Amino acid sequence: DVKVTQSSRYLVKRTGEKVFLECVQDMDHENMFWYRQDPGLGLRLIYFSYDVKMKEKGDIPEGYSVSREKKERFSLILESASTNQTSMYLCASSAWAHGTGYNQPQHFGDGTRLSIL
Amino acid sequence: EDKVVQSPLSLVVHEGDTVTLNCSYEVTNFRSLLWYKQEKKAPTFLFMLTSSGIEKKSGRLSSILDKKELFSILNITATQTGDSAIYLCAYFYSGGGADGLTFGKGTHLIIQP
Numbered sequence: 001d002v003k004v005t006q007s008s009r010y011l012v013k014r015t016g017e018k019v020f021l022e023c024v025q026d027m028d029h030e031n032m033f034w035y036r037q038d039p040g041l042g043l044r045l046i047y048f049s050y051d052v053k054m055k056e057k058g059d060i061p062e063g064y065s066v067s068r069e070k071k072e073r074f075s076l077i078l079e080s081a082s083t084n085q086t087s088m089y090l091c092a093s094s095a096w097a098h099g100t101g102y103n104q105p106q107h108f109g110d111g112t113r114l115s116i117l
Numbered sequence: 118e119d120k121v122v123q124s125p126l127s128l129v130v131h132e133g134d135t136v137t138l139n140c141s142y143e144v145t146n147f148r149s150l151l152w153y154k155q156e157k158k159a160p161t162f163l164f165m166l167t168s169s170g171i172e173k174k175s176g177r178l179s180s181i182l183d184k185k186e187l188f189s190i191l192n193i194t195a196t197q198t199g200d201s202a203i204y205l206c207a208y209f210y211s212g213g214g215a216d217g218l219t220f221g222k223g224t225h226l227i228i229q230p
Contacts, residue, residue, distance in 0.1 A: 004159075033218070042222035043160075043205065059219070090159055105151055106218060108159035 003027070004109035006091050012115045019078040021112050023091030030096045032074035033106060034058075034066065036087040043090065049074055050096070081116045088113050120144055121221035123206050129227045134196050138224045140206030141188040150182055150189050151218070153205040160205055163191070193226075201228045 007022035025032065033048040035058075045058030047066040055066050063085060067075040074093075078085055092106040124139045142150065149167040153160035164173045166182035166189060173180050177196075182189045193200055203223040 035220075040222065043207075043220035045218065105162045105165050107162065110159050 004091055004093055004107050006089075006109040006112050008112050009110065010113050010115075012117060013078075013081050014117050015081060015083060017078075017081050019081050019114070019116075021076040021078075021089055021091075021114070023074045023076070023093075023109055024072050025074075025093040025107075026072065027093065027095065027107075028071065029093040029107075030071075031094045031106075032068065033092040033094075034064075034074065034076045035090045035092065036060070037090055037111075038087050046076065083116050086114060086116045120219055121206055121208060123204075123221035123224050125224060126222065127225040127227070129229060130196060131229050132196060132198060134228075135192065135194045136196060136226065138191040138193075138204050138206075138226070139188065140190070140221055142206075142208045142221075143187060144208050144219070147184070147208060149209045151207045151209060152180055152189070152191050153207065155203045155205055155223070156201075163204075165209075196228045198228045198230055201226060 003026045005024045013019050031050050034046045035043045036046055037043050044060050046060055046064050047055055047058050049055045049068040052068055052071050065077045089112045091109040094106040121142045130136055149165050151165050152163040154163055164180045166180060169182055169184040177194045180191045191204060203225050205220050205223045207218045207220040209218050
């Protein structure tokens, strides 16, 4: 089974702090993703990465950055946390199905519920 | 604007009922459509649909895609309380060297005993 592990289940930080959310997957997947989930807004893509040191902006990248120095690890960084970044953050990974032109379905971690005070 | 629209947003039925959840999408460079079930934690994968008219089944759940009309449905027969969850629809797109998933807002399904 694919295992996507997010470092913290719950996190409380203060406005202006630099916050790191870590995600590790153990299936050698090429693609990794960060989403945030808010009531009434569904899942929204923040950033994704399809290879080491590669990153692409998603739908709502403002206020965030990412780092992928190793294939198994994808970090989401809140440069200066603000209260509107209080949310549930979900990491996901997927494999590239070589020869088919499709990515495989994404597998999600359990989420980090982040509160910014 | 919304590119994935799910309906209804919430639904309450009794055990044993059959439900149909809808997902319509508008996208270029469409590759596939996915359904997920989310209970308390992370979404778990249900189906990936890439071809029109081919039904995918898993137990009491089934799903089909209509690429001409740009929609998909998820059916659950003989519902059980354990089916209570948020059901998410997402399309997978590809283009410009990058890929991504865009999710709908989800349908909150509640099964009453």
